[in-house]
Amino acid sequence: MEVFLSSSRPLRADARRNREALLSAARQAFLGGDADAHVEDIARSAGVAVGTLYRHFETRDALIEEVYRKEVDDLCTEPGVLLDQHAPEEALRRFLLLLVDHAAVGKGMSGVLESIMATDSPVFDDARTRMAGALSLLLEAGSAAGTVRDDVTGPTLLRALGGICGMRATAGWLVEARQITALLFDGLRHGAPQAP
Amino acid sequence: MEVFLSSSRPLRADARRNREALLSAARQAFLGGDADAHVEDIARSAGVAVGTLYRHFETRDALIEEVYRKEVDDLCTEPGVLLDQHAPEEALRRFLLLLVDHAAVGKGMSGVLESIMATDSPVFDDARTRMAGALSLLLEAGSAAGTVRDDVTGPTLLRALGGICGMRATAGWLVEARQITALLFDGLRHGAPQAP
DNA sequence: CCATAAGGTGAGTCCGGTTCCGTTTACGTG
DNA sequence: CACGTAAACGGAACCGGACTCACCTTATGG
Numbered sequence: 001m002e003v004f005l006s007s008s009r010p011l012r013a014d015a016r017r018n019r020e021a022l023l024s025a026a027r028q029a030f031l032g033g034d035a036d037a038h039v040e041d042i043a044r045s046a047g048v049a050v051g052t053l054y055r056h057f058e059t060r061d062a063l064i065e066e067v068y069r070k071e072v073d074d075l076c077t078e079p080g081v082l083l084d085q086h087a088p089e090e091a092l093r094r095f096l097l098l099l100v101d102h103a104a105v106g107k108g109m110s111g112v113l114e115s116i117m118a119t120d121s122p123v124f125d126d127a128r129t130r131m132a133g134a135l136s137l138l139l140e141a142g143s144a145a146g147t148v149r150d151d152v153t154g155p156t157l158l159r160a161l162g163g164i165c166g167m168r169a170t171a172g173w174l175v176e177a178r179q180i181t182a183l184l185f186d187g188l189r190h191g192a193p194q195a196p
Numbered sequence: 197m198e199v200f201l202s203s204s205r206p207l208r209a210d211a212r213r214n215r216e217a218l219l220s221a222a223r224q225a226f227l228g229g230d231a232d233a234h235v236e237d238i239a240r241s242a243g244v245a246v247g248t249l250y251r252h253f254e255t256r257d258a259l260i261e262e263v264y265r266k267e268v269d270d271l272c273t274e275p276g277v278l279l280d281q282h283a284p285e286e287a288l289r290r291f292l293l294l295l296v297d298h299a300a301v302g303k304g305m306s307g308v309l310e311s312i313m314a315t316d317s318p319v320f321d322d323a324r325t326r327m328a329g330a331l332s333l334l335l336e337a338g339s340a341a342g343t344v345r346d347d348v349t350g351p352t353l354l355r356a357l358g359g360i361c362g363m364r365a366t367a368g369w370l371v372e373a374r375q376i377t378a379l380l381f382d383g384l385r386h387g388a389p390q391a392p
Numbered sequence: 393c394c395a396t397a398a399g400g401t402g403a404g405t406c407c408g409g410t411t412c413c414g415t416t417t418a419c420g421t422g
Numbered sequence: 423c424a425c426g427t428a429a430a431c432g433g434a435a436c437c438g439g440a441c442t443c444a445c446c447t448t449a450t451g452g
Contacts, residue, residue, distance in 0.1 A: 012398060012449060039440065049401045054441065208418055211430060235409065245432040246410080256409065 019056045021046040026067050039063075065123050072127045075102060076134045088141035089148055093185050095138055099161055100177045132158045142188075149190050160184060215252045217242040222263050235259075261319055268323045271298060272330045284337035285344055289381050291334055295357055296373045328354045338384075345386050356380060 011019065025046035029037035039060050043053045057063040078098060082091035135154035142148025161181070207215065221242035225233035235256050239249045253259040274294060278287035331350035338344025357377070 014449070015399060018400085038438090050441080051401050051443085052399075055399070060440065208429060210418070214430085234407095247412085247432050248430075250410065251430065 018048050026063050076130045079134045079137045083141055088145045092138045092142050096181050096185055100181050147190050148188055214244050222259050272326045275330045275333045279337055284341045288334045288338055292377050296377050343386050344384055
């Protein structure tokens with residue numbers, strides 16, 4: 001149980017390299033769908049020994065948590081990029097599908113995600129908040145352009161997506177999730193029939 | 197990896213007793229919220245040795261699966277009882293809240309539930325089907341009595357509940373889940389404003 | 393170039409699920 | 423009521439995998 005001071009001096013060059021390699025190896029493993037990849041393997045494929053892994057991450061779960069956090073970070077930068085390249089409506093559509101596909105990562109890590117949630121770690125609150133922010137950005141752009149209805153907020157949409165991605169882990173879930181997301185998107189477009 | 201022939205002769209008296217004791221001990225443990233109770237402990241508190249546990253259940257997960265299945269069985273008999281004692285509307289209300297509280301059991305077993313789902317074991321399909329049936333029974337009784345709207349089916353309602361119970365594991369989820377369920381119930385009552 | 397503290401290593405520990413085989417026990421039969 | 427036997431039980435041993443620790447290596451600032 002190492003203690004990591006948040007105000008420590010910058011890492012030594014090799015240390016930073018190894019840390020990076022570990023995160024990327026772990027990401028690789030979990031994206032590959034191997035939810036219970038062994039630490040030994042992750043360490044080896046990063047070219048270091050387990051001891052090094054444990055120097056950087058308190059536990060296996062902490063490593064996964066970090067991978068998850070980075071993944072969320074990356075996703076949250078996407079809306080900006082998409083809005084540069086596409087009309088708001090299309091950007092929104094792409095982002096929704098991106099999120100669903102991304103839930104595949106969650107699938108690989110589901111057991112741990114549960115345990116993280118149970119731990120009340122702030123990671124999830126953070127993730128939720130940032131993700132809702134990302135969605136809001138898209139929704140606002142769309143409603144400003146008049147192509148997306150303006151009575152749905154980021155957090156609401158996130159909740160809907162959460163429900164969809166909760167389907168994870170039954171066979172064929174991805175296809176179904178994509179369909180439902182497409183429906184959801186249609187409902188978000190301006191001019192869709194609205195409940196009074 | 198024992199093989200259990202489905203058409204084996206009835207268990208010996210002591211064997212049945214022990215099996216029962218094991219299930220009840222396991223149930224106790226998981227209801228108590230200890231998601232990762234040790235097999236050793238479960239066996240001991242059932243008054244047997246681990247070997248005996250493994251004679252009856254192929255693996256730890258199999259034991260949990262069985263507990264879950266029994267739990268669902270029990271729940272599915274409730275609607276009948278409730279309909280005997282209450283008006284359909286009230287029976288429905290009570291059953292919905294019962295289900296939410298019951299999700300607490302699910303919480304204790306969440307990790308395993310995930311892994312069962314991932315295993316494509318038929319347990320979940322069964323559970324879903326039976327549960328939807330139980331809900332249908334209540335909905336039909338209610339709509340026959342004219343107190344519950346008739347355009348919602350058991351499977352649909354189950355899906356909605358699934359979403360609510362998916363909230364499991366964040367602090368305070370139970371309170372929130374109860375609230376949302378109450379809202380849901382109000383929406384189900386005949387005469388509630390309906391989307392066109 | 394040296395001192396030194398940061399970083400790395402990997403065999404070993406611990407822990408918990410699972411197995412295996414010798415012993416005990418229920419129960420049908422003579 | 424023995425008795426034989428298959429069924430059931432016990433629990434020490436096994437094994438796989440996360441985590442530790444005592445010792446070695448190396449980056450880096452002076």
